[in-house]
Amino acid sequence: MIVIVDYGMGNLNSVKRRLDSLAQDVVISNDSRVIAQAERLILPGVGHFGQAMDNLKKMSLIAILNDLVIESKIPVLGICLGMQLMTKSSEEGDVEGLGWFDCNTEKMKVGNNSIYKLPHIGWNTITFEQSNQLMEGIEWNSEVYFVHNYGVYNAPQNQILNHTDYGSSFVSALQKDNIIGMQYHPEKSHDVGLQILRNFLKFN
Amino acid sequence: MYRPRVIPVLLLKNNHLVKTVGFSNANYIGDPINAVRLFNDLRVDELVFLDIDATKSGRCIDIDLVREIGEEANMPFSVGGGVKHLDQIRDIIAAGAERAIIGTQAVESPNFIIDAVKHFGTSTISVCIDVKKNIWGKKKVFIKNAKVNTSLDAFEFAKKMQTLGVGELIVQSVDNDGKMQGYDLELIQNISEAVNIPVVALGGAGSVQDLRNAWHIGKANGLAAGSIFVYQGTKKGVLINYPQKSEWFY
Secondary structure, X not given: OEEEEOOOOOXXXXXXXXXXXXXXXXXXXXXXXXXXOOOEEEEOOOOOHHHHHHHHHHOOOHHHHHHHHHHOOOOEEEEOHHHHHOOOEEOOOOEEOOOXXXXXXXXXXXXXXXXXXXXXXXXXXXXXXXOOHHHOOOOOOEEEEEEEOEEEOOOOHHHEEEEEEEOEEEEEEEEEOOEEEEOOOHHHOHHHHHHHHHHHHHOO | OOOOEEEEEEEEEOOEEEEEEOOEEEEEEEOHHHHHHHHHHOOOOOEEEEEOOHHHHOXXXXXXXXXXXXXXXXXXXXXXXXXXXXXXXXXXXXXOOOEEEEOHHHHHOHHHHHHHHHHHOHHHEXXXXXXXXXXXXXXXXXXXXXXXXXXXEHHHHHHHXXXXXXXXXXXXXXXXOOOOOOOOHHHXXXXXXHOOOOEEEEOOOOOHHHHHHHHHXXXXXXXEEOHHHHEEOOOOEEOOOOOOHHHOOO
């Protein structure tokens, strides 16, 4: 079973609809008894980092997530805010995250060039350093869809999956063993996004 | 590499697609869900849906229709029309839309914008500014389907919306709507250079060259249009279409 964790942040149906086209047994849930049975987890999310951590705490979901991801090591995919929550902290609200990746989320650094507005909304390209199961069938510089104000700039080299340029280069996806985070929205990224989701479902 | 989004804007009247000229003379185009399917196949960057009767009728864009769009759309989309309550934004986002677009209510109740940004985050709230020249040629913000002149200066209003935390501005020229003779590039450029949030150009595009101009001259982050994506040829035969990505920026 693939569980999309519903912690009250944004729209989950578009993720579900895309996954439904690739797999059976995709459910949206905020119930820790259901989440506990997951073989794969999706942590989506749109909105404010501080609010999201608050929701996870209030809904008592952090323990079960840590248990599944750190102890049982099931594959987990964080999307957009979901990826940021996996870092140690964010400048947005200045609060601690889940700390699964050894890096922090910062305000986007775009410089003073008027072309690079914030939020970073729209299509941009991803690069990747080495062959990775998650990038199977994906061409170098493929376009994916972004919507965000905050991002990751400094991460351990072996946890970086993708880079993207927006005013300066930032880390647009992270991977550490079973844990994957994507700043972009694969569920909104046409064929490229669908292929990335397909790769995640096969990832082991 | 980052590039601007090319965005078909689809107008709704009684839940049918229409296209206007100068905000009048709505011409029937077809079924919105069918259009979404065609735009899926064309791999469009993003879609915008605006219910042009909603504000006048005192209602919000039909949430059931937004849900149907969300069930079909493989691309990000935003919707607007009569949005004036937080619950409506919640429903719109839950239905699968990326952003809610606010027009008249942004003028009538700036506090609503502040609340909306607080609840849903900057990147979920777009404001559409309908701009029309008054009799002295000054560019003013119009509301209620461009029937009412607010006397607000378009440029100052755009800056104010940024201050309130809006994540994106759709700058629409009422005068140029449907004429297919180009955007109001001066308006787009002035606003783009004055704010540090994304600006979407709308109103008047008649060719791929117009789209390019909105990017190169207007400095817009979104190149939006109606007519060129729903009509073909000088007789304006209805045909859902989208330029090849290779044509865009050269």
